[in-house]
Amino acid sequence: MADTPVLDPNLIREVGASCVCMRVQRAGRAIGRRFDQAFRDLKLNNWQFTLLMWLASTEAPSVNDMATQMAMDRTTMTRNLRVLERRGLLAIQPDTRDGRVKRVALTDPGRSLLAQAAQRWRATNEAVKRDIPAAALPGMWEALDAIAPT
């Protein structure tokens, strides 16, 4: 007899009821689509908005800095930056001191596009917050920051 491991029905329920990964990922897809829609006419997606906005607040970070900040693989960052560079929204320059490092900076068109996106962001963010019970917000914030420390 093959002793195929048996799948415990209680386990199935446990996963459905308590899997943190599933909850976060599912919410991530849902909220991502919502912001994507808000930025659609600017041909921006939620990820690009976040990245450009962070860039606006930081002095010429390296690719590595950015990947860390976004909790993203470095190689993913490299490729995603390329899309924005092609559109002229940011510029990528080698560091003058360290030949390994590349530094990323927002361009004027990038800044301009961000300014256009700002109102859409605010409206969507407020709408999302309204859907979340106010008492639950601080807990969510703290928990998400624990999962991906700033």
Place this chain on the structure above:
Amino acid sequence: MADTPVLDPNLIREVGASCVCMRVQRAGRAIGRRFDQAFRDLKLNNWQFTLLMWLASTEAPSVNDMATQMAMDRTTMTRNLRVLERRGLLAIQPDTRDGRVKRVALTDPGRSLLAQAAQRWRATNEAVKRDIPAAALPGMWEALDAIAPT
């Protein structure tokens, strides 16, 4: 003079401090990688585990049912199912009554793999929960469910 919209420094701070989308997505990437590592030797990723486990608890759902459950685009679901079907972990059959509908069911190899993955899931889920302040958990749960209702 071109009246290029100006990017308000206060806005930049506001986005960094309060963008729900960024927080959820960043945490999603981080936690996804963590579970991916736990399942790596089984050649499963976190998404596939979630999907197969949900399949184990549901009687032959349609592709649409599954996409809704996972808060995912229908066409993404179609394609992702294909990978698991190729590996024989699930079976896709046309509905006998409605020619448009396809129904998905877990196979024995799928069930067996899930049983192997179960302990890894539990250990990782517990570890993640330990990293989250206990008081923050219920709020996160409620908030994520509000963002992507079950």
Place this chain on the structure above:
DNA sequence: CCTATAATGGTGCATATGCACGTATATGCA
């Protein structure tokens, strides 16, 4: 100075994600 090691970033591959659009089937209404 020279070499071992570390740090930084890129490529190839596979899968994941969503939208616009297309096809096939079912259903409601004249």
Place this chain on the structure above:
DNA sequence: TGCATATACGTGCATATGCACCATTATAGG
């Protein structure tokens, strides 16, 4: 019955995601 509409699903496209592996540059230790 016959057609308009709705529903379920698939394809083509572009981008996103991460891993294994590779190339280049910096740095520490002799």
